[in-house]
Amino acid sequence: MPVIKVEMFSGRSDDKKRALAKAITDSFVEICGGKPTSVHVIFDDVAKSDWAVGGELCSDLYPDQPATAEK
Amino acid sequence: MPVIKVEMFSGRSDDKKRALAKAITDSFVEICGGKPTSVHVIFDDVAKSDWAVGGELCSDLYPDQPATAEK
Amino acid sequence: MPVIKVEMFSGRSDDKKRALAKAITDSFVEICGGKPTSVHVIFDDVAKSDWAVGGELCSDLYPDQPATAEK
Amino acid sequence: MPVIKVEMFSGRSDDKKRALAKAITDSFVEICGGKPTSVHVIFDDVAKSDWAVGGELCSDLYPDQPATAEK
Amino acid sequence: MPVIKVEMFSGRSDDKKRALAKAITDSFVEICGGKPTSVHVIFDDVAKSDWAVGGELCSDLYPDQPATAEK
Amino acid sequence: MPVIKVEMFSGRSDDKKRALAKAITDSFVEICGGKPTSVHVIFDDVAKSDWAVGGELCSDLYPDQPATAEK
Known part of the structure; x- marks a missing residue:
């Protein structure tokens, strides 16, 4: 029955979502x-x-580097 | 006053949303x-x-057929 | 798959929720x-x-009457 | 600790979101x-x-004008 | 049209909610x-x-003092 | 940044929530x-x-036994 909603910064791959859903x-x-x-x-x-x-918007606080700094 | 949030698989047409909102x-x-x-x-x-x-991700469990199998 | 969340004023009976869930x-x-x-x-x-x-809070806008006026 | 979720019509600029988040x-x-x-x-x-x-869908009730009428 | 949901620690008075809703x-x-x-x-x-x-649960991190420390 | 909302049947202890939040x-x-x-x-x-x-309401589908059957 549980519904678990994960609100996070966009950009994570399906593989990461697969692993996180499983965990x-x-x-x-x-x-x-x-x-x-x-x-x-x-x-x-x-x-x-x-x-x-x-x-402050996180896009101002943590602007994306060319290769995303934050995993 | 009620706010009714419908979280569903993407892909339904505006007509379906029109009918569902009315119902x-x-x-x-x-x-x-x-x-x-x-x-x-x-x-x-x-x-x-x-x-x-x-x-498991539903994209793995229920991969979309060329013409979406699920209404 | 759909999850439909109904946010509404408290006070409706289980029977009303039963009927609404079915509908x-x-x-x-x-x-x-x-x-x-x-x-x-x-x-x-x-x-x-x-x-x-x-x-304005709805408790100020629509104070409950002794027998709840609003169904 | 508070998490404040703002659900609104799409179309507002980052500047408006910046100002609203601050306020x-x-x-x-x-x-x-x-x-x-x-x-x-x-x-x-x-x-x-x-x-x-x-x-009724708001896209039917309030169709977007060429230059969005609603701020 | 906006629906703004405020999730916060319980304990704030109706007056605070009145003021926050207005603001x-x-x-x-x-x-x-x-x-x-x-x-x-x-x-x-x-x-x-x-x-x-x-x-960690916030009840462990920030246990309520007899008179709630946090406004 | 992530906010993870867990909607589940009521009745789980703080210890279970502690363990689940940590995991x-x-x-x-x-x-x-x-x-x-x-x-x-x-x-x-x-x-x-x-x-x-x-x-159907889950209270009808899965009525609580005297000692809650479901962990």
Whole structure:
């Protein structure tokens, strides 16, 4: 039954999402019980220009380098 | 006042969203009362690669056929 | 797959939620396809004092009468 | 700690989001306390065709003029 | 049309919510346009034991003092 | 930056939430990078009577036994 929504900066690959979905699902089942197939993980990619911290857009705080600095 | 958020696989047409918004709004007003104009329905299209069930991405579980198999 | 979140004023009975969940699920399946058992409807009861419109709390705009005026 | 999610019609510029993030953050800190750097504001741009009011899509209710009429 | 959801630690008074709803609504209208009555602000009070940062529950990180230390 | 919202049936203890928050945070940092302290995990306990699957409330589908059957 759990629905787990992950809001994060856009740019992560499907492989990273695959690995993260698997890890979150396994952790949930191990800790809280239930069947893996009842665990939904939904990724919401948010552009840095749509996420502000301390009143500043993250696109200003952490501008993307040519090759993305942050994994 | 209700805000009804529909998270579903992307790919449904505006016509389907039109019909679904109307049906959900009518049901809400009929069952819970209130005015239709106070009912907000917001659609959030989610790519299959952003939705995991059982630790697997739905793009892997239900790959899109050339003509989308799933309505 | 759809997850449909209904944010509404608190106070509706389980019977109303039962009827609304059924109506929303049937509409989704009829219009968008898929199986009923893949449709999740989650109700989020919000106190009027936690919902503001036009900068005013709904508990001030629509104070509850002794017997709740609004269905 | 607060996470403030702003769901609004798409089309607002980064400058507007910058100004709104700053204003919301300042108001939160002034009224509720805490540090600005603990305030997260996340913008979710919603297409008018994904937002229905009164059972009608806003793209039908408020079609975009050639130069968007609504700020 | 905007729906602005504020997730914050529980414990703030209705007066604080009144003031914050007014400030957020005024800022939105001033910066992004639209009518105040179309702005919805929804507060979601989250217990510190339901909010984790750095893998630790905030109820452990910031235990409530007899008179709540954090405004 | 990530905000990870976990919507699940109510009834899990703080210890389970502690363990799940730690596991999710560690997985995120290991797979996607970033600092643990930038990872927010928010738990949203949902009553079975507020969660419907297949048009039926989970309180009807999975009534709680005297000692909760489901971990």
